[in-house]
Amino acid sequence: MANLTADRRNRMAQILLKNGSIKVGEMAEFFDVSTETIRKDIIYLEKMGIAEKNYGGAIPKVSAVEKPLNEKEWVHADEKAEIAAKAVAMIGEHDTVLLDAGSTTSAIAKQLTIKSDLTIITNSLDAAGILSESNHQVFLCGGKIRRSSHALIGGWLLDRLKNIRANIAFLGSDGFKNQNGPTTVSYDESCVKSWMLRAAEKTYVVADSTKCTTTAQFAYADWADVTGIITAGDHIETLKEMIHNATAVIDATNAK
Numbered sequence: 001m002a003n004l005t006a007d008r009r010n011r012m013a014q015i016l017l018k019n020g021s022i023k024v025g026e027m028a029e030f031f032d033v034s035t036e037t038i039r040k041d042i043i044y045l046e047k048m049g050i051a052e053k054n055y056g057g058a059i060p061k062v063s064a065v066e067k068p069l070n071e072k073e074w075v076h077a078d079e080k081a082e083i084a085a086k087a088v089a090m091i092g093e094h095d096t097v098l099l100d101a102g103s104t105t106s107a108i109a110k111q112l113t114i115k116s117d118l119t120i121i122t123n124s125l126d127a128a129g130i131l132s133e134s135n136h137q138v139f140l141c142g143g144k145i146r147r148s149s150h151a152l153i154g155g156w157l158l159d160r161l162k163n164i165r166a167n168i169a170f171l172g173s174d175g176f177k178n179q180n181g182p183t184t185v186s187y188d189e190s191c192v193k194s195w196m197l198r199a200a201e202k203t204y205v206v207a208d209s210t211k212c213t214t215t216a217q218f219a220y221a222d223w224a225d226v227t228g229i230i231t232a233g234d235h236i237e238t239l240k241e242m243i244h245n246a247t248a249v250i251d252a253t254n255a256k
Contacts, residue, residue, distance in 0.1 A: 008033070009041050013050050013217040014187070016060055023057040049177055049215040079208040079232040079252075080107040086230050086252035087170055087206055088112055095119070095167040098196045099127050101151030101189070102172030104206045106130065121164060123157055123192055125150040146186065153188035161195040169200035171226075173207045175214030176242070181223045182207070183216040190218040202227040204250075209233035212242050223247040 008031050016022045027038045042058045045051035051058040084107035091097060094117055099105050101124035109127035112120065116135035122128055128140040143157035171193045173182035182205045184190045197203045203226045212235050223229075228248030231239060240249050 005041075009044060010187070010217060012038075012041055013045055016045070016051055016058060021054075021057060021059050022051075025056070027057075045217075047178065048217065049175070050217050077107075080104045081111075082232040082252040083206050083208065083230050084108040084111045086250065087204065088115065090204070090230075091115070091118065091168060093117065096121065096165070098122070098164070098166040098169035098200050099124060100169070100171040100193060100196060101125075101127070101146075101149050104172050104208070105170055108170055108206065112136070121166065123152040125152070144188075146188065149186070149189065151186075151189055151192070153186070153192055157192060158195055161192070161199055164199045166196075166200040167202065169196045169203045170206050170230075171196060171203060171220075173205050173211055174216035175211045176207075177213055177215040179215055179219055180246075181219050181221045181225065182229075183219045185216040185218070187218050190220040193220040197221055197225060205229040207231055209235035209239050212239040 012022060012027060024035050024038045024042070028035045031038070042051055042053055045058065046053055049061055052061045080103060083104055087108050088111045096119040099109060099120055099122040101122070105124060106126045109130040112118070112131060113134045119137045119139070120131055121139045121141065123141045123143065125145065128138060131138045141152055141157045141160050143152035143154040146153050171182070174184050176182050184193065197220070205226055207229065209231045210233055223243050223246035226247050228250050229243070230250045230252050232252040236249070236251055243249060
């Protein structure tokens, strides 16, 4: 029963973000459940920061609506540069690096251009473009292009990741408020992140500290599953309280 409830709520979140609204009666008919059940589901999605109740249904909460990647890059750019510098400093000589798609990982890619002799594997069109003229071996994993994030996704990519072993991975997140780990707005990208996590000896979430005030519907790991989170910004103490020592919190502003 718990799995059916979780599946229904995940599907409702997808419909909500795709269509811009949901109606209680329509969802009850679609899922063949009572209107009271749907109202409870909406309350749950509201607590997760995904939905906002309105008359007869719900609309997406602003923070749950994904911005295009080119807009994200300008948000908290200084913090992302600090996070990127710390991430790059943690990479060893001749390491194999897995690089997720996202604005913070693109910032890492930019700073990786000053290094050399790494093997970098990514599903990010932007990161691959940035690194294409660098002194690294760069591998772009094939798959379907997700336009909003310029990420490659899908079964081809997941099959390839199953055969990869890396020293370190850097994964982005859309938030983790009221969650036990990092999340993303895309189910397909959550699958990619999960496989990257499995493929690497060490895995770091890279996210500015405001991500502790937002969330998304698809968790791809528990905090205990990752080596640490590299962060910067004004909400680090709140983030530390939220994580409760489940993993290392690395302040890129102060870390040397």
